[in-house]
Amino acid sequence: MVAVMCKHTRPETVRTGRTGRPRSVEADTAILEATRAALVALGWSKLTMGDVATRAGVAKTTLYRRWTNKNELVVDAVAVLFDELELPDRGSLIADVEGVVLQFAALLARPEAKTALMAVVAESTRDDALRIRIRSAIVDRQKRLVLEGRARAQARGELPYEDDPEAAAHSADLIFDVIAGAVVHRVLVSAEPVDQAWARSFTLLLVSGLASLGS
Amino acid sequence: MVAVMCKHTRPETVRTGRTGRPRSVEADTAILEATRAALVALGWSKLTMGDVATRAGVAKTTLYRRWTNKNELVVDAVAVLFDELELPDRGSLIADVEGVVLQFAALLARPEAKTALMAVVAESTRDDALRIRIRSAIVDRQKRLVLEGRARAQARGELPYEDDPEAAAHSADLIFDVIAGAVVHRVLVSAEPVDQAWARSFTLLLVSGLASLGS
């Protein structure tokens, strides 16, 4: 589960004084839920702060006390979805990759995920703070899947160990970009389904490449 | 050069009558140029129709006579950029792929391309007409690169011929998603540069995979 990064959970602001009425925790969760619901119902561009506040049964002020703008709110609201991804051990590298590809595709099939993800990424091209938030809240968290899968494959003897830690990191980044990029492109740009057959083809291509490189 | 798909160039609307003052062609090109300039200067979210009109020296109504909204306008304005991509014969499949990867990355480094592309893709998740427009104006046009590269590699003997035309099409789609997806993800989501080294690593991975699959 993600520890949501709201203003009030930041160390420097949470303890600005122990007196006064504390912030409502129900409000936090209600707002994030309302944001996801609004994304499903309206999409990114039609989503308004006022509407989210209404859906959450909360005043607009309460939103702005916690998030500085729409983008930050949406990142937090969507980030939690990506933590559902897991990497159960299916016994082989191929099966593991195929599993995560299908899981990721299923996630991107949810409207609140796909519309929000692309929109905040688009926005982040002009907003460094937002890009950093996306990386820490979403991207970097999922690299664990790559690292875990590689470690497992190495333990099985499917992939060789890499001695140079920098090379290992670069390799992991590359794999991550290939997997995430291909699935996102397939789903959002090509707008074709990621079914069993496509996942199988893609996985074969990737794992074959990895095997050839490693040898 | 792209044949821009404005309202008035659509076959079904261009002949609403040959009478009356014809639409200004200079306005068309001025608007598209102004749109690209505004994207560079302001980015997607700060771009306004009024500002584009001012930059183009044109009335706002003239924009709305041609494009129904910001998204369609931006797609048309940006589409032409993607037609600059070429596939010069560098003598080998690896060199060809690496070349197109670097070209594509260079394109995505241009601010008007990256911010606009992601934004319209995000919007297209809720707008079928927009998605179709993106596909026809941008995506499908670039698949030619994959087809051309494969044909060349087959002629060189680097890749086997595929008899089943459907399988060949699926394969081309897959390669397209992998290349485009990985580069986009690297540049926009991971926000890391696509330099010579990364291009080399990625190309090796991909071509190795293709070679293993074909055999």
Place this chain on the structure above:
Amino acid sequence: MVAVMCKHTRPETVRTGRTGRPRSVEADTAILEATRAALVALGWSKLTMGDVATRAGVAKTTLYRRWTNKNELVVDAVAVLFDELELPDRGSLIADVEGVVLQFAALLARPEAKTALMAVVAESTRDDALRIRIRSAIVDRQKRLVLEGRARAQARGELPYEDDPEAAAHSADLIFDVIAGAVVHRVLVSAEPVDQAWARSFTLLLVSGLASLGS
């Protein structure tokens, strides 16, 4: 019948050259009729030149070739209504005045007359050319009724002859302002009907005053 003062009937423009296609006379009458119809249907503020052109089956250009703007067009369209007023000899000054009061009130009950009259008068407070046009096309034309009525009353011996021509003119102006003003105010501002009873009361007041003054 009013000789409409359009651009093309002005001596300096009608003969700008005897060559070329002559202006359509049907267009003139169709435009004025369409203007009155639009006034009835839409009122002054909702009336648009484009709508008038459409109703008249004419291009907007054709309107502007004849009238410089909305106000001038409306004045001409409405002026003709006021020429319907007549002063049949009813045998006495009181009966004559009462007759003209009722006639004028009936005219003001027509929506195209009342809404247009007030609107152009309002506009004329800032537009001298328009005020002059209103005076010549509408106001001055109706003063004939006062002059005719007075002459008749003098012939009957109901009113004394006035020797000083300037005093006579002032007196006629005053009577005109009182009659027209009272009826207009009753109908448009007070928004009460001008019925037989009111016309009788008003006429008595006015004629009594005239009689007292004259003696």
Place this chain on the structure above:
Amino acid sequence: MVAVMCKHTRPETVRTGRTGRPRSVEADTAILEATRAALVALGWSKLTMGDVATRAGVAKTTLYRRWTNKNELVVDAVAVLFDELELPDRGSLIADVEGVVLQFAALLARPEAKTALMAVVAESTRDDALRIRIRSAIVDRQKRLVLEGRARAQARGELPYEDDPEAAAHSADLIFDVIAGAVVHRVLVSAEPVDQAWARSFTLLLVSGLASLGS
């Protein structure tokens, strides 16, 4: 002083809840002042909501929160001018009437009054709500002058008492229409000045008529 009839002062809407930030009273007065200033500077037809807002140092939305359209705003802005009219006791009916005629003419000489008054009256011919607003905000308030002047004249013995209250009301309405109508017509339609001489002539005519009728 006029109790301005804005949306928020209407009994049925002022209590839509005592919560939330209350409306700014300074904004109200600033808007009405700005409206009068804009009427003087621009006249009715050139007056725009945006300009009034700018002059008042207020957002356009603040105007629309209080008045649904230009007409209602202008009625409220102008209504207060008419409350300046008074009827000081000048010792005789003739002097009183002459005084009020000159006062009224002076008021109509002010550009914000004359252009606005005619325009809203013109508009009111198609808008019942507006006509009612004009009557309650402007017209009915001034009938007090007639009633007061008559009472004074009766006290002096210049006019007989009227036993039938309905006849008295009708008579007051008639006098009001005659005075207001004649002055308005003289100033706005005939566009001639209401000077001492005209006021004297008109007053003599009216008072003579009243005297003849009463006897």
Place this chain on the structure above:
DNA sequence: CTATAACCGAGACGGTACGTCGCGTCTTCGG
């Protein structure tokens, strides 16, 4: 048990951009 302080809802505020409408002008083709 009260004072203080931060919270909460509601909603008005100054702004910015929207997409539309009408104006009066212009440019084309055809009669």
Place this chain on the structure above:
DNA sequence: CCGAAGACGCGACGTACCGTCTCGGTTATAG
């Protein structure tokens, strides 16, 4: 040269959200 058709630059419209700012009122801890 006129007339229809309709695109053009312009400017105002009335609306929708933005993010901020009062309000009155609530809920905690501190004294």
